[in-house]
Amino acid sequence: MIGALLAILLAIGVGFNLLASIGILRFPDVYTRIHASTKCTTFGTIFIVLASIVYSIYRWLPNHDARWITIGIHSALVLIFLVLTNPVGAHAIGRAARKSGIRPYGAVIDELEGYYEL
Template identity: 40%
Template structure:
């Protein structure tokens, strides 16, 4: 069990490092948000499960934390991305902006 725990901790640390690199290298807030959220979600899940395997008495608690993270991280990142869009932050390269017409009409809920 301890080998699995240490491997998961190393995998989590690698995901965190790759997430930091992605935040550094990406051109705009939307790409940075995507790179950071995906990497930190997987990094946190791996680290927390690794701790759960190293301390089996904590495994149930760590699984609950992982479930909470899997639900809240994507919701938080989409809220940040939507807020960035609403204040006028434009992506680095836009071919078609499907959201522009919806927000120009004032139809924030997507209803026609």
């Protein structure tokens, strides 16, 4: 039962991380690559860390070994840190690309023309 749940969580996580890797290789510009890398890897890593949390709770329940609950708490903290910092990092990269003068692939109209000094 627990093995199947962990396998499903890990498979979903690895699948999304694989899609992110493919997106980084296939997308034409920095903005779409940022989108692929942040959305897919955040979602995929959430599932992988959830598998770690579920397994640590499963191992902690029978004998209340403090090592397993520590792993679960650290995994939850990693999850919170990832969810908070990944979008901020993507925004910083996108803003730096925009300030460097990199235009989106195939853009005809520049809606941000007057907002940034290049």
